[in-house]
Amino acid sequence: MLKTIHGSALPWSAIAEGFVCGTEQVRFASAAQGIFKPAQMRGVLSVKTVVPKPGGRVWYHDQLESDAKLATATDTLAYAFKGTNPDDPQNRLLRGAMDGRLPIIYFYGVAPGAYEPIFPTYVVDWNPSDLSVKLAPKPVADQATLWMPPGAEERRYALRQVKQRLHQSSFRERVVAAYEGRCALSGLPELRLVDAAHIIPDSDEELGQPDIRNGICMSKLHHAAYDADLIGIDPDHHIHISERLLELHDGPMLELGIKGLKGQVIRLPREDQLKPDPERLALRFERFKKAA
Known part of the structure; x- marks a missing residue:
């Protein structure tokens, strides 16, 4: 099969x-x-x-x-x-x-x-x-x-x-493939547990195209949090966590898997032409800040 x-x-x-x-x-x-x-x-x-x-x-x-x-x-x-x-x-x-x-x-x-x-x-x-x-x-x-x-x-x-x-x-x-099969936030290397997260949603006709620079490899957990604007990534590739999640205290997954990422820099592809588009990151980060 x-x-x-x-x-x-x-x-x-x-x-x-x-x-x-x-x-x-x-x-x-x-x-x-x-x-x-x-x-x-x-x-x-x-x-x-x-x-x-x-x-x-x-x-x-x-x-x-x-x-x-x-x-x-x-x-x-x-x-x-x-x-x-x-x-x-x-x-x-x-x-x-x-x-x-x-x-x-x-x-x-x-x-x-x-x-x-x-x-x-x-x-x-x-x-x-x-x-x-x-x-x-x-x-x-x-x-x-x-x-x-x-x-x-x-x-x-x-x-x-x-x-x-x-x-x-x-x-x-x-x-x-650009991220070598690893979550850019956590480093998780399991292909069945990672997704390609859009920086700008594909509903945006101008910037939402399926361009490799409009994507970041994330675990399914981090992808869901990113889509919900509970995690943000600024144009300098630093990770931000919403106050809503920072105020929660509910086990090691939240503490280490999400809250512990605050301030860290995401893992990037080795080659510049594969790295996230700074313009898209800036626009998306503004959305995160407004949601917060």
Whole structure:
């Protein structure tokens, strides 16, 4: 069974493990190929979008091409051919998936080594002049409708849902990776107990984007306290605790886990381009002071 890292993203190790069909082990995808057909199948099983490892830095901020395409998509997702030859066998597999109305899995990379599976997804346009296809997720499919690609209205609805999920997942994965999987306040290193906290809520259209600099990795406890303005972080990265919590006396978790953080400096990513945006921190800290 596929297992998530945190949120709903899958580690590559789970995808590479595959599944058992009869007596054979079948892979879900290939590390070397974006368009994948297992030897045991006649048609394509999956496609994937890879997020490069941090060495290239292209997965930070809005530099990732797939993110830019996702932002402007309205009813389908563009997926590039392999190379420049439309008649390459792998590209013809995509044409076969469209002609056969074949449901496939789209493993969308949200961080290095982490993928969101989108299923069922259908190839609804094969365009050799643009060297690309259009992929359309379907919101719901059962045995009776699995071989029926979504209509126009279904495509728009499904893509809205997928975009929200992908934005949330990519934001979480990238922020947690920037902080090396540790809570910036307590140092807790357990991936299943940390979140990516927004500095400016995503409801703010101007500054609430899922930019890595709009996030801080926090344990679920500290994330909840931060969202409730019971914890504040100033532009110099110092931790502030609301008077409401400081006046409470109720066990070691409160005393050590929250109140004991007052005045400390949060743990920061090693590289400057990953650190919290000072402008966002200042705006959010003003909100904390008003709440206090």
